[in-house]
Amino acid sequence: MKGLRIIVLAKQVPDTRNVGKDAMKADGTVNRAALPAIFNPEDLNALELALRLKDENPGTTVTVLTMGPGRAAEIIREGLYRGADGGVLLTDRAFAGSDTLATSYALSQAIREMGEFDLIIAGRQAIDGDTAQVGPQVAEKMGLPQVTYVEAVLKVEKTKMTVRRRLDNGVETVKAPLPLVLTVNSSAPDCRSRNAKLLMKYKHARTVTERQEATEDYLFLYDSRPFLNIQEMTVNEIKSTPDQLGLAGSPTKVKRIENVVLQAKDAKRLTAADEGINDLMKELIDSHVIG
Amino acid sequence: MNNIFVYCEVEDGVVADVSLELLTKGRSLSNELKCQLEAVVVGGGLKDVESQIIPFGVDVLHIIEDPRLSPYTTAPHAAVLIKLFEEEKPQIALMGATPIGRDLGPRVSSALHSGLTADCTSLEIGDHEDKKAGKIYKDLLYQIRPAFGGNIIAWIINPDCRPQMATVREGVMKKEILNVKYPGKVNRLEVAKYVSDVDFAVQVIERHMEKRKLNIKGASIIVSGGYGVGSKENFKLLYDLAAVLGGEVGASRAAVDAGFAEHERQIGQTGTTVRPKLYIACGISGQVQHRAGMEESAQIIAINTDPDAPINSLADYVITGDLSEIIPKMIKYYKLNTK
Numbered sequence: 258m259k260g261l262r263i264i265v266l267a268k269q270v271p272d273t274r275n276v277g278k279d280a281m282k283a284d285g286t287v288n289r290a291a292l293p294a295i296f297n298p299e300d301l302n303a304l305e306l307a308l309r310l311k312d313e314n315p316g317t318t319v320t321v322l323t324m325g326p327g328r329a330a331e332i333i334r335e336g337l338y339r340g341a342d343g344g345v346l347l348t349d350r351a352f353a354g355s356d357t358l359a360t361s362y363a364l365s366q367a368i369r370e371m372g373e374f375d376l377i378i379a380g381r382q383a384i385d386g387d388t389a390q391v392g393p394q395v396a397e398k399m400g401l402p403q404v405t406y407v408e409a410v411l412k413v414e415k416t417k418m419t420v421r422r423r424l425d426n427g428v429e430t431v432k433a434p435l436p437l438v439l440t441v442n443s444s445a446p447d448c449r450s451r452n453a454k455l456l457m458k459y460k461h462a463r464t465v466t467e468r469q470e471a472t473e474d475y476l477f478l479y480d481s482r483p484f485l486n487i488q489e490m491t492v493n494e495i496k497s498t499p500d501q502l503g504l505a506g507s508p509t510k511v512k513r514i515e516n517v518v519l520q521a522k523d524a525k526r527l528t529a530a531d532e533g534i535n536d537l538m539k540e541l542i543d544s545h546v547i548g
Numbered sequence: 549m550n551n552i553f554v555y556c557e558v559e560d561g562v563v564a565d566v567s568l569e570l571l572t573k574g575r576s577l578s579n580e581l582k583c584q585l586e587a588v589v590v591g592g593g594l595k596d597v598e599s600q601i602i603p604f605g606v607d608v609l610h611i612i613e614d615p616r617l618s619p620y621t622t623a624p625h626a627a628v629l630i631k632l633f634e635e636e637k638p639q640i641a642l643m644g645a646t647p648i649g650r651d652l653g654p655r656v657s658s659a660l661h662s663g664l665t666a667d668c669t670s671l672e673i674g675d676h677e678d679k680k681a682g683k684i685y686k687d688l689l690y691q692i693r694p695a696f697g698g699n700i701i702a703w704i705i706n707p708d709c710r711p712q713m714a715t716v717r718e719g720v721m722k723k724e725i726l727n728v729k730y731p732g733k734v735n736r737l738e739v740a741k742y743v744s745d746v747d748f749a750v751q752v753i754e755r756h757m758e759k760r761k762l763n764i765k766g767a768s769i770i771v772s773g774g775y776g777v778g779s780k781e782n783f784k785l786l787y788d789l790a791a792v793l794g795g796e797v798g799a800s801r802a803a804v805d806a807g808f809a810e811h812e813r814q815i816g817q818t819g820t821t822v823r824p825k826l827y828i829a830c831g832i833s834g835q836v837q838h839r840a841g842m843e844e845s846a847q848i849i850a851i852n853t854d855p856d857a858p859i860n861s862l863a864d865y866v867i868t869g870d871l872s873e874i875i876p877k878m879i880k881y882y883k884l885n886t887k
Contacts, residue, residue, distance in 0.1 A: 271696075273696055356663065357654065357664070358657065358658060358661065358663065358664075361658060385696060386666075386695065387666065387667060387817075387818055388654075388664075388666040388667075389650045389654070389666065390650075390653070390654035390657070390664060390666060391654075392654075393622070393651060393654035393655045393658070394654045394655070394657070394658040396655065397626075397654070397655045397658035397659055398658060402622070402623060402749055402750050403622055403651070403655070404622075404750060405622075405647070405650075405651045406647060406651075419753070424647045424757070425646070425647055425812070426757055426758050426759075426812075427755065427756050427757035427758050428755075428756050429619070429752050429754065429755050429756075430752070430753050430754035430755070431621075431750060431751065431752050431753065432750070432751045432753050433749065433750040433751075434749050434750075444811075507663070508661065508662055508663030508706045508708065508709035509663035509664070509665060509691075509704050509705070509706050510704070510705050510706070510707060511702055511703070511704060512676055512690065512703040512704065512705045513702070513703040514695075514700050514701070514702050514703075515700065515701045515702075515703075516700055516701075524850075524860060524863045524864055524865060524866045525864065525865045525866070526865075526866045526867075526868065527865060527866065527867045527868070528867065528868055528869050529867070529869035529870060529873045529874045529877065531877060531881075533867075534867070534874065534877045534878055534881055535881040535884075535885070537849075537865060537867075537878075537881075538878060538881040538882045538885050539881075539885050541826070541847075542882070542885050542886060546825055546826050546846075546847055547769060547793050547794075547826060547882065548882075548885075548886050
């Protein structure tokens with residue numbers, strides 16, 4: 258076996274799990290700037306699955322593909338620090354406002370420019386939308402089979418692989434032909450941490466835009482160390498029709514957004530004092546809520 | 549043409565609850581839109597799905613049956629829906645936000661280039677004015693869901709593409725038989741016309757499905773814990789209280805993510821939706837994501853160290869303090885008062 262060519266789809270997301278009090282602005286809208294941008298958790302599980310395949314199958318390459326604004330290059334560097342071989346940042350104003358379908362279209366057109374591959378692995382879903390749609394939609398656009406909710410690869414053969422899926426109430430072992438799209442659950446192993454050597458090697462890895470904006474003294478490095486170039490793709494580097502991109506290519510529109518305003522009920526207030534809790538339990542028993 | 553379609557999941561000959569809930573919702577939407585309600589069942593070894601489905605007010609039930617169509621794999625089920633939707637041109641297509649629906653829906657929506665909204669908590673019919681284009685759209689499906697970690701509620705529409713597709717979690721909609729003698733038709737589809745051999749490239753070679761051990765949805769009392777419970781060990785207090793009261797233990801997403809409780813216990817938009825007689829929220833701040841799954845509980849007790857926790861606004865009783873002190877007292881006084 259000559260090794261697998263793997264593309265990992267990853268997304269930089271606001272950390273919606275840690276929404277603190279300053280995450281909402283005074284007018285009640287979400288203050289995105291106050292939320293740290295992180296590597297989407299299940300995409301890290303996907304990366305780990307890819308890296309394990311690389312460990313076990315010499316000659317395997319892992320490339321991280323992400324679509325997002327310029328700063329999303331951060332998660333490509335995170336991927337490189339953990340063992341990925343390269344990364345592609347798909348970034349352009351033309352992609353702004355994309356729903357899952359327009360995102361999948363742009364990603365699949367970028368994948369077509371990335372050469373041959375055996376496997377596309379993505380996290381099941383991103384925590385800012387929880388839709389779980391992009392993986393299957395990329396599979397459909399590429400005309401490939403998909404296996405979702407994967408937590409382990411059991412066996413790799415020349416033209417097929419066997420994986421274990423974790424469902425709400427059980428597990429399935431599934432055999433599927435390559436090339437293939439997998440989406441990975443959080444029940445899969447956690448991603449390894451950064452490797453110190455790789456961190457040293459890749460800490461100056463930059464996209465072309467980052468290099469143009471940089472004031473650092475490391476610019477001389479990029480000719481002698483081509484691995485420090487993070488490939489940037491814009492709409493010009495992919496074949497696309499404008500009506501499939503961004504807002505125009507998104508069938509779903511947001512009609513209205515409401516911030517959640519909490520209206521208080523008239524609640525009975527108690528403390529840990531014995532008397533109040535005794536009364537509460539009596540009341541619940543008397544009204545047949547409990548007992 | 550222009551009807552509402554519900555994809556019904558069947559496991560061991562039994563139609564899933566979430567599918568029946570969607571049929572009830574689909575029936576009321578089709579009454580409002582004055583169109584028909586149609587259902588689709590794709591599977592093998594289907595016994596009597598007609599009598600389970602048609603009483604919910606289904607006008608046409610499409611059945612496509614082949615032993616290879618069960619257990620579910622993506623490609624053949626997607627092939628059936630894509631072709632059937634191309635022929636029948638539904639205006640709305642609904643499926644459960646289950647592992648199957650969330651695998652199938654995006655595949656179908658991508659092939660048809662129709663929008664899909666995941667995990668809706670409410671579906672309504674309404675109009676939309678596109679001021680830029682000077683266009684008015686009548687009778688669109690408003691697909692309503694919390695977004696951005698539950699900090700906002702979004703109304704999503706698909707003005708131009710059909711079908712308007714949405715997935716909905718189990719337990720969010722009510723399930724109600726309309727009429728046991730409802731005069732619905734059965735339309736059996738010919739497998740070879742919809743599915744080809746290459747669609748079976750992915751094979752399920754082994755399968756262990758457990759009957760659900762936990763029945764959080766059916767529990768009349770739920771003691772639920774959030775991140776504020778602090779640890780897996782502290783969760784034991786919740787189990788103690790649930791055992792004494794005859795209830796089940798639930799958890800918020802933050803508690804599940806932190807490893808305090810199993811995934812099956814998760815309550816909220818991306819977990820189970822519950823409507824118990826009594827919901828005791830321990831150390832749960834009350835993000836919308838969680839509230840969406842429990843706000844219809846008949847009575848709510850919130851135990852929190854933060855007197856201003858958002859969950860308190862839902863609660864009938866707010867207990868401010870340390871749950872490791874409060875829960876043992878609740879157990880003690882419950883026992884004393886029921887002796």
